[in-house]
Amino acid sequence: MNFDPRFSGRKFASVGTRPIRPDGVDKVTGRARYGADFNMAGQLVGRVLRSPHAHAKIRKIDISKAEKLAGVKAVITAKDLPDLTDGDAAMYDILDNCMARTKALYDGHAVAAVAAIDARTARQALKLIEVDYEILPHVTDVDEAMQHHAPLINDTIFTEGLEEKPVKPSNVTKRSQFGHGDVHQGFGHADFIVERSFKTEQTHQGYIEPHACVASVSSDGTADLWVCTQGHFVYRQHCAQLLGMEASKLRVTSSEIGGGFGGKTHVWAEPVALALSRKAGRPVKLVMTRDEVFRASGPTSATSIDVKIGARKDGTITAAEATLRYSAGPYAGSWAEIGAMTAFACYKLDNVKTVGYEVLVNRPKTAAYRAPSAPMAAFAVESAVDELAKELGMDPVDFRIKNAAQEGTRSSYGPVYGPIGIGPTLEAVKNHPHMKAPLKKNQGRGMACGFWFNFGGQTCTDLNIGMDGSVSLAVGTVDVGGSRASLSLVAAEELGIAYEHVKAIVADTSSLGYNDMTDGSRGTFSSSMATISAARNAIRILRERAAQMWDISVDDVVWEQGHAVAKGEKHGNLGRLSLKEIAAESGKTGGPIAGHSELVADGAGVSFATHICDIEVDPETGSTRVIRYTVVQDAGKAVHPTYVEGQYQGGAAQGIGWALNEEYIYGKDGRLQNAGFLDYRIPVCSDLPMIDTQILEIPNPNHPYGVRGVGETSIVPPLAAIANAVSNAAGVRMTHIPMSPPRILAAIEAERGG
Amino acid sequence: MAGIAVSTTINGDTIEYLCQPDETLLDVLRDRLGLTGAKEGCGTGDCGACSIILDNRLVCSCLVLGAEAEGRRIETVEGMAHGDQLHTLQQKFLEHAALQCGICTPGFLIAAKDLLAKNPDPTEEEIRFGLAGNLCRCTGYDKIVRAVQDAAIVMKGA
Known part of the structure; x- marks a missing residue:
């Protein structure tokens, strides 16, 4: 059971080859289902009202006219997403970003949302929501925001990491320092010194697929969420916490993802869609427009x-x-x-x-x-x-x-x-x-x-061997660019079978243990480690079953190139048993054969x-x-x-x-x-x-x-x-x-x- | 509001539907007809993910109204393969790994099909300009261009 993750320098049969990806045909024929390609019976269309101001106090939001419009089934504001974050500052920020509570903090900040029978009605309803803003001074430039006279964005922020605790709030949230040695002395030894200042502007990940989800909250308190995300387990945790649900009651299924690059690691629309569905009592589909993606998802720093x-x-x-x-x-x-x-x-x-x-x-x-x-x-x-x-x-x-x-x-x-x-x-x-x-x-x-x-991180993988000897690999890291192919190669390599006999899928949050999201370049690194571990666990069972079929000790059975082999001269005439042959007998030798793995993939x-x-x-x-x-x-x-x-x-x-x-x-x-x-x-x-x-x-x-x-x-x-x-x-x-x-x-x- | 009755041909089949006057052809394809192969990446004709061929012309279906399809002939990605036989372009996109996330792929396949129909022997530059209306954020286009080059060679020989 003890998994040894160290590099072993083996000679590869499958790893390093270039087969066609398992999700390929669906993607070239238009069958692959992305965030916006999924629908549910009775589904409503959700849309979000966004602040046109960079910085403004929200005095009042009047939703009464929107609620009265025929075809509108729910209108929500921050009141419908009460603060359940219990002092968790990072979660509070996520909540406030999903739906502004007291202030709109940027052009595009969500302030209200509607669910209606169609897009046209939803758009009309947004126009009927009246928001009374008190416009505040704003700052968008990083250097200007550091000036003492700059408009203060959050008066509860005092710069962390300073030697003396500051007495005034600041737009600088933290100072951090790294390094070693003595740079002053080092520059003293230099013959040449270059000193320059640089600026970079803010960019967006620019994934072609806008954020999209379908949320369905049932009256019994359970819910389903279909969503394009880099981390459905993390989305489940965040959404469940923000909506006051037990995580196990919320099943999140990751759709095919049309690009993320880090930008689909945060919830924006998903808690809103769930809150709309909860209030309307019907499934709600919420898809961002491109304008919303730029204004209201997460670009990089300037x-x-x-x-x-x-x-x-x-x-x-x-x-x-x-x-x-x-x-x-x-x-x-x-x-x-x-x-x-x-x-x-x-x-x-x-x-x-x-x-x-x-x-x-x-x-x-x-x-x-x-x-x-x-x-x-x-x-x-x-x-x-x-x-x-x-x-x-x-x-x-x-x-x-x-x-x-x-x-x-x-x-x-x-x-x-x-x-x-x-x-x-x-x-x-x-x-x-x-x-x-x-x-x-x-x-x-x-x-x-x-x-x-x-990065490595928490990873859970299931490898199930069918009675026909084919292998289903269920992973929990979202496939952002071909990892189902690489993980199938790894499973084939470890088991000693052909790539074609492995089918990898990304399992939903109710079917597999927790996985961190696909970030830090961890998809293939961590899930391949878990796949190797799961395959080794399956091989141990395959060896046991072969030993049972031969009526010999499992210690005398080794696994070589997809076969159980009895070692030692005393077993010389037993031949070999293939994975397929062992799987075919599994019903008589102890039931289904599977390998599971739960690990923290250290050492990226x-x-x-x-x-x-x-x-x-x-x-x-x-x-x-x-x-x-x-x-x-x-x-x-x-x-x-x-x-x-x-x-x-x-x-x-x-x-x-x-x-x-x-x-x-x-x-x-x-x-x-x-x-x-x-x-x-x-x-x-x-x-x-x-x-x-x-x-x-x-x-x-x-x-x-x-x-x-x-x-x-x-x-x-x-x-x-x-x-x-x-x-x-x-x-x-x-x-x-x-x-x-x-x-x-x-x-x-x-x-x-x- | 009364819907507009439209009769059109999609991937060789006669299709009839009702749509609103302000409804795009993309919305009709996706929401009314279940043809979700065409994707909405922008809704403003900038990304090409919703590309279709309308009467032998490559268009962004987000810039066409559903009502305009009356009596026209539409080709979408769902009609590219013949049964289980993939179109050469589809096969070459797979072989060259010309897709990562795949959201732009239907649009690229349609645009490339239109390009090769009009120019069966394009130079690399002609391919690059021919596909410049389609955005891909994953691949850097290298493998897409190679897949189209390879497909052109195979299709010329066919």
């Missing part, structure tokens, strides 16, 4: 970062320091803290110090976005590292290789590294043909490194990547074109290499959009001006070249197959790699993301003028 790095003439970094300010929306978060932890994680540093500040602003509550907080910190640090290499007259790759963290290095955020991939990705980049490809006029090349922690190996890109800049217009792009990343072990490549390419493309185009634009009135895909422009097919990938495999010692998470790291280097390329092409250091044509043109003109 940031303002100062970096200082010093090095000796020989290229050794002597000290590194950064101050990082991250916007959190109107509720406390840990975004700057994560940025401060990741900023210098790629390097071996004797003296390093990072300080993070979480800052409240009148924008939507910040949510995770793929390696949350790391890309902005990497942009600032890797830009400064590039500039320092230039001052030293060193090749930027060689400079990084000289200072790269290694096994045994104490990381800038504390832990000592095991075997890691930063050095190997840099060596691979140094030797990559991309580095020798010729550049034309106005083209520049940039490269940058990135780090992400990766840290992940590193290095990217190279070539950018052409039009000096007349400031417009850019991506000419070449290459991703080199450590996967530990690529279970399904094609989908690993896909993660590398997808993260790079999102990073390209972030670096060059995407940003939330707020007007002076504090309202979001570009809440749609026309004005918030994510990369389209014609914007990008092919994205080359190179998978390195430095086994994670804490996983039986050496697997590391691969989903997030690929978005960490692009902002910096592209900024370095644009800076090289334009001949001026770019310090503000996104590098939209006006910003590039302004930088070029300032350089010419200066």
Whole structure:
């Protein structure tokens, strides 16, 4: 029963192959059911009324006219979601974000909701709800929000992490600090020092599927929720807590998910849909519009970062320091803290110090976005590292290789590294043909490194063997990009059977034990660990059954390539029993054969990547074109290499959009001006070249197959790699993301003028 | 309000329905006819997830009214495969892993089908511009372009 998760260095038969994914046919034929593709009998349409103001006191909400409209079955406000959070501040923030209680804190904040017989009636009803607002001064910029005269968003917040307890409330919720050594002394030993300030604008995960759910609360107090989410068990826990239900009474089924990237880790519409259903006594379908997704789900932080790095003439970094300010929306978060932890994680540093500040602003509550907080910190640090290499007259790759963290290095955020991939990705980049490809006029090349922690977490998996010998694998980590394929490969590998005989599904919350959500690149890492454990438990039973069928001791039965084999000369003529043969007899040998696993997947190996890109800049217009792009990343072990490549390419493309185009634009009135895909422009097919990938495999010692998470790291280097390329092409250091044509043109003109 | 009676052809079948004058064809397909293959990603014609072919023309069904389908011929993703035989594009999307979450896939398949019908031998650039009206946030488009290139080769040989 004791599961040994250590890397064993086995030779693989299934893992590492590239079969077609089990959910593929449904997805190319339109049969796959996403959040909005599910309906229930008697279902109503839910819609949400949102604040048009960035910051306003809610004096009164009059729902009487809306309630009287024919076809309206329920109207709710915060009164219908009473505070049951019992002093849990984080849950209270979630509740307040789902439905504003006393103040609207951002343009788009929900203030009321209706359920009606159709969308037209629901829309009409929203217009009949009268909200009396007292408009308050607002602040949307992270630096402005830190000023003493800035409008205060929450007067109960006093900055945590200061040496002296502050006497006045502040928009800064927390100060955090990481590092070791003495940076002051370190800078004293430097021959060259680069010091720069950087800004990045707020971006959205931009998943193509808007948030959608169908909620059905029965009069007996039980409920069902169908929802697109990265974590249905977490949604169940949050919804049950907010609605005062026992978790076991709420069954949450995760639909196919049309992209999440961290943005579907938080409840917004789901408690509202449940409250509407409870009041109306009928199922309610609630689907966000794209405008609502931008205004009222969770984008990433906007940031303002100062970096200082010093090095000796020989290229050794002597000290590194950064101050990082991250916007959190109107509720406390840990975004700057994560940025401060990741900023210098790629390097071996004797003296390093990072300080993070979480800052409240009148924008939507910040949510995770793929390696949350790391890309902005990497942009600032890797830009400064590039500039320092230039001052030293060193090749930027060689400079990084000289200072790269290694096994045994104490990381800038504390832990000592095991075997890691930063050095190997840099060596691979140094030797990559991309580095020798010729550049034309106005083209520049940039490269940058990135780090992400990766996460493991609570995981529960069931592996059931049918009487025909086929295998059903039920996992609880939502499949965001092909994990049912990779987990089927792992089950096939461990059992020694063909991939085709395994069918993986994502089970609902009533069918499986608790699972943390699919975040931290944990889907394949943690559920493969649980799948291996479950398969080993099933193999133990298969061996017992074979022993029973042969009437020998189970100690004499081993499992080899999908068969029970009797070992020892005394059993020489027993032959082998296949999994299928043992399963066929299961009814006579003790009943169904299954393997279960409940574990905390510790030891998610840290992940590193290095990217190279070539950018052409039009000096007349400031417009850019991506000419070449290459991703080199450590996967530990690529279970399904094609989908690993896909993660590398997808993260790079999102990073390209972030670096060059995407940003939330707020007007002076504090309202979001570009809440749609026309004005918030994510990369389209014609914007990008092919994205080359190179998978390195430095086994994670804490996983039986050496697997590391691969989903997030690929978005960490692009902002910096592209900024370095644009800076090289334009001949001026770019310090503000996104590098939209006006910003590039302004930088070029300032350089010419200066 | 009285509904508008519409008779149209969807994936080769004659279909009749009643719809409201302000109802989009996308809503009719999804909510009245149960054809949920076309997805609503934006409702403003920016993402292409609701792409269909209307009388040999690629359109966003969120920008067409249900009433406008009268007497027209509609092709959706549900009509691409012949029985259990996948269309070459569908097969190539699977082989190349040209989908991750898959929400944009029906729109891409329809757009690619329309592209190859009009240009059976497209260059990479022509594919990229031909599919520029469809947003994908997962793949970076690399594997989608390769799947379409591969499908074009197979379909030319057929």
